[in-house]
Amino acid sequence: MATNTHLIISLYLCTFLSTSFAQNLQHFTFNGFQQAKLRLDGGATIHQNGLLQLTNTSKQLTAHAFFPSRLSFKSPSSFSFSTTFAFAMFPEIQVISGHGIVFFISPSMDFHLGTPGKYFGLFNASTIGNSSNHLFAVELDTIQDFEFGDIDSNHVGIDVDNLISNASASAGYFSDSEGINKTLNLIGAKPIQIWIDYDHRDMEVKVAMAPLGLPRPSKNLLSSRIDLSKVALDSMYVGLASSTGSVASSHYVLGWSFRQGGVGQAPSLVLSKLPSLPRFGKRRRLSLGSKILLIIVSIVLVMVGLVFYMRWRKKYEEIFDDWEKEYRVQRVSYKDLYKATKGFKEKELLGYGGFGKVYKGTLPSSKTEVAIKKVSHGSSQGMREFVAEIGCLGRLRHRNLVQLLGYCRRQGELILVYDYMPNGSLDKYLYNEGKVNLSWLERVKIIRGVASALVYLHEEWEQVVIHRDVKSSNVLLDLSMNARLGDFGLARLYDHGTNPQTTHVVGTVGYLAPELSRKGKATTKTDVFSFGMFILEVASARSPTTPQGDGHKYLVDWVYDCWKRGAISEVIDPRLEGQIVEEIELVLKLGMVCAHPRPEARPSMRQVMQILDGDTNLLGTLPYDARPVYSNRGNETFPLFASPSKAISTTYSTDSILIVGR
Structure with a gap:
């Protein structure tokens, strides 16, 4: 009996294990x-x-x-x-x-x-x-x-x-x-x-x-x-x-x-062992009614297919002209841009730049994060000039410029593809829209980065590039909070050694040099003026212009007024309290000199960089008394300029700003 029981159990286990193994x-x-x-x-x-x-x-x-x-x-x-x-x-x-x-x-x-x-x-x-x-x-x-x-x-x-x-x-x-x-x-x-x-x-x-x-x-x-x-x-x-x-x-x-x-x-x-298939041969002849129905169904299917195909094609349709081959700019397909932005959805919208909306996207082929700007444009001739312009700007290479990666044209619309800057634009930090406060050292690092970019544009590239819209909202911050000057929608180019042509007055109120309203001619010195206003904006965290009655109150006038009254501390962003006030005042001086009413009295951007870098060779060549020194903080060397032995005072008239020793 025991033997039979063991045999039954063994057979059961074998069956169970066999079933489990099969499963x-x-x-x-x-x-x-x-x-x-x-x-x-x-x-x-x-x-x-x-x-x-x-x-x-x-x-x-x-x-x-x-x-x-x-x-x-x-x-x-x-x-x-x-x-x-x-x-x-x-x-x-x-x-x-x-x-x-x-x-x-x-x-x-x-x-x-x-x-x-x-x-x-x-x-x-x-x-x-x-x-x-x-x-x-x-x-x-x-x-x-x-x-x-x-x-x-x-x-x-x-x-x-x-x-x-x-x-x-x-x-x-x-x-x-x-x-x-x-x-x-x-x-x-x-x-x-x-x-x-x-x-x-x-x-x-x-x-x-x-x-x-x-x-x-x-x-x-x-x-x-x-x-x-x-x-x-x-x-x-x-x-x-x-x-x-x-x-x-x-x-x-x-x-x-x-x-x-x-x-x-x-x-x-x-x-x-495979079963055979049924016979597939001649079918019974279709009746006349069936043939007519078949023809109608076939026509309808073809028409529906064509409609879907045309809709699909139009969705990604682009415009190509032979003359675009003249310009060495990377063309990006609209289909890739459409996928990158999930169909240009509002939730991918980063903001509104000059002339259009800016979206965040990830290119499907390279998985690269990019900023994609849709720009509306008019005539074909204007579009040709625009593509020629970006053909030049697409070759700009500098660590403090936002890189233009490519473009696409579609139905009167130009789409530009740029490096994506994860920390957004500088103005959001200055005006504290939920962003962390920037220290003084971070702000001067940004000022110096923008100055370096302008030196490259004005003097170091194959042509002279006038940006014409230097301001905090056009300065973007990368992952390491380095400044990148962007938005070249208003930029103009001309050859070294020639004079720029007269153009329409464009730019942003508060950053425009006074001579633009008289001559309408943008030069490198008009960029210097905008940069000076940018310096004042960064140090004070105030807009270059604010509404006042029927007109505007200009930041540069208010800074000068405070300077004259000996109340320059009122200008400094209150969030910088306790940080190197003397150094901030000296940078404010540089901003006022760059924003001089007369263009010939303004320094070049290379001179500005030399001052920020502490180049003492400029002594005696600038229209103001400035002495560069260095202040060490830990392992960081920070460029400054100041008077070596005497207090600094200013005198101001309607056509001059002079920083002189007292």
Whole structure:
């Protein structure tokens, strides 16, 4: 009795372990489906000879066939799988087909909300593209849907949670015997075998196909790197799906094998055991009414396809002119910019620059964060001049300039692509819009950075560049809080040694040099004036101009008034209390000298840099008494200028600012 009991227990354990082992391996092979206990829904049915038919000649039909046991995806090796199946598609009308067949892995067998037609019975308009689907698929698609970016009407695609394929290729195979690639017609009513493999170690999906009876080709049709661990849940199902739309076709599966975990391919199908396909030959002749209906349906489908295609093309349409080849500027596709900004959504809006909106974006190809500015522009001649201008500005290279990376033209609109500055513009810090306070050392570092950029523009580049809009909102801060001068929408260029042409008075009120209103001619000295106003703005955290009655109160007048009254401390930003007041006063002096009413009395930007760098060679050459010294704080050397032995006082008249020793 004990022996029998032990025998029964042993048999039970062997059966249990064998069942558990089979479930862990999760493999199956069906050479025909007579004995298969698949879970079927929709139009799916199994013929007496074991042939699995997914769809028939009914329109707007969906069909699913599932292996009923769950797959476990809890261990790293469990994500590896290999599968192969043989199929054939019989179109009702030889030149037009319904939609194709899909192999998929999903967390559920419930697809009652799946829409027939282009959604394959797996998605609908609201679920497609949702990461919550947790669905991996390989589609054999016989309809070109422009909405999903299909490459043609006879392709294979690798999909994740969407029908916009991660990778796709026209159906075909590599003939090892001939050494060439050959095309396969998915709706040719001839059996085809497909192989799909995924290796968790290199996270790559590989797909190959060939006419049934040929071995697997040595070269894959397509592949794509996908981290299946981010798609699959702990347990999933595998299945096959098919769908028809306004035109029907019959889709058959002859055999299917699958293997999960470990290495190696799925078990081979035994060709001699596969069921035969129904005869596909001459169809009954269509009646006159059917022919007319077919013609009408075909015309409607073509028109609908053209409408979708034109909408899709117009969405990304750009303008190209031959003359643009003259300028060495990187062209960026509108499609990439559209994707980078998620369709120029308002939530990606950084702000409003001169002439347009500025968006944050990430270029899909390089994953580079950029600032994208949309500029409206008028005539073609004006656009040509603008592109010529950015052709020059695109070649500017300096650590304190915002780099122009490229551009795009579209329907009277110019789109400029710049480096993205994560810390935004300086004005937000000066006017304390929820930003941290800048110390005095940080502010002088910014002043010096802008001065260095202007020296480069005025003297060091191949042409003279006049910025014409130097102000705090056009100074951007990179990740290390370094200043980058940007927004060259008003910039003008001319050759060294020549005089700039008279132009319209443009710029920002409060930063405009007084001679601009008389002559309308921007020069490097008008940039110096704007820079002087910028210095006063940085030190005082006040706008260069504020409304007063019917006019404006100008910052430079108020600074001079405070200086004359010996109350210069009133000018200094109160947030700088306790920080090097004497040094701030000296920088304020430099700002007032740069903002001198007469352009010939203003220093050049190189002289300004020499002063900030402590160059004593300027003694006796400047129209004011300035002595540069250095103040050491820890390991940082900070450039200053001051009188060496005497107190500083000022005298001011309507056409002069003089800093003299008393």
